[in-house]
Amino acid sequence: MTITADYHLHTHNSGDSTAPMEDMIKKGISLGLTTMCFTEHMDMDYVYEKPEEAGMFELNTDSYLYELATLKEKYENQIQILFGVELGIQPHLQKELNRYSRSYPFDFIIASSHICHGRDPYYPSFYEGRSDEEAYREYFSSILENLDVFSNFDVYGHLDYVVRYGASRDKDYCYEKYQDIFDKILIRLLEMERGIELNTAGLRKGMKDVHPCTGVLKRYKQLGGEIITIGSDAHDPSAIAGDFDRAADVLRECGFSYYTTFENRIADFHCL
Numbered sequence: 001m002t003i004t005a006d007y008h009l010h011t012h013n014s015g016d017s018t019a020p021m022e023d024m025i026k027k028g029i030s031l032g033l034t035t036m037c038f039t040e041h042m043d044m045d046y047v048y049e050k051p052e053e054a055g056m057f058e059l060n061t062d063s064y065l066y067e068l069a070t071l072k073e074k075y076e077n078q079i080q081i082l083f084g085v086e087l088g089i090q091p092h093l094q095k096e097l098n099r100y101s102r103s104y105p106f107d108f109i110i111a112s113s114h115i116c117h118g119r120d121p122y123y124p125s126f127y128e129g130r131s132d133e134e135a136y137r138e139y140f141s142s143i144l145e146n147l148d149v150f151s152n153f154d155v156y157g158h159l160d161y162v163v164r165y166g167a168s169r170d171k172d173y174c175y176e177k178y179q180d181i182f183d184k185i186l187i188r189l190l191e192m193e194r195g196i197e198l199n200t201a202g203l204r205k206g207m208k209d210v211h212p213c214t215g216v217l218k219r220y221k222q223l224g225g226e227i228i229t230i231g232s233d234a235h236d237p238s239a240i241a242g243d244f245d246r247a248a249d250v251l252r253e254c255g256f257s258y259y260t261t262f263e264n265r266i267a268d269f270h271c272l
Helices: 021-031 061-074 091-101 132-147 175-191 214-222 244-253
Strands: 005-009 035-042 080-088 108-112 195-199 228-231 258-263 266-271
Touching: 005 108, 005 195, 005 228, 005 258, 021 035, 021 061, 035 061, 035 108, 035 258, 061 080, 080 091, 080 258, 132 175, 175 195, 175 214, 195 214, 195 244, 214 244, 228 244
Parallel strands: 005 035, 035 080, 080 108, 195 228, 228 258
Antiparallel strands: 258 266
16 A cells, blocks of 8 residues: 555544544554544534534544543554544634634644535535535635635645535536636645645545545646645544555546655655
């Protein structure tokens, strides 16, 4: 396996996972990973469609950090364990996000768009009464709104997350169809000296490509993009490092000869 660092992982500390962190670490070791960066969900002011789920994406960061520090020491001679977070970005949370991101010694921060104008594209209600293209465009445009107010992150995660859940999913989706918005997003990220993530979760969810799609990745490289981390977005041990060989092939196809890791918020580059 060429890529030996998984930089998008969730455990029972995230509301949508029940996986014990130690089980995740043991699986990573068995796969030959050298580094695992856990990135538990923290979505402030998440809009819950089911009242019984309220609070499930509000991370108990102190508890998470204690568990991680304990296991980091236990397995220090077998694998590097790093402290990350996946922050759900919404423009009205600017102060809260900045305060939180500076309150802990994170190694790595993913910025993600899970809520778009008060709704999560995971739910069918986001698409009702309009075409998938209209819904996708709203989602992509909201990323630009987020970038206007928050910059304390390292990479933006799964830029085309929305295409997982539309009625047509990625059937009629490609970079060229949304080039006008994607180019603005990528140029803005480059101006901010921030990177993007290659997320392999879409492949195991039946999609034809990684997140973001290969066309977006190629354009990012053409524009001068260099920072790109690789994440499985695993919520259980079976998904760790999923499709990483495919990810390496995609990166090479897009012109990359390396991938990126972070420690103490500092980027490092590794040959493919």
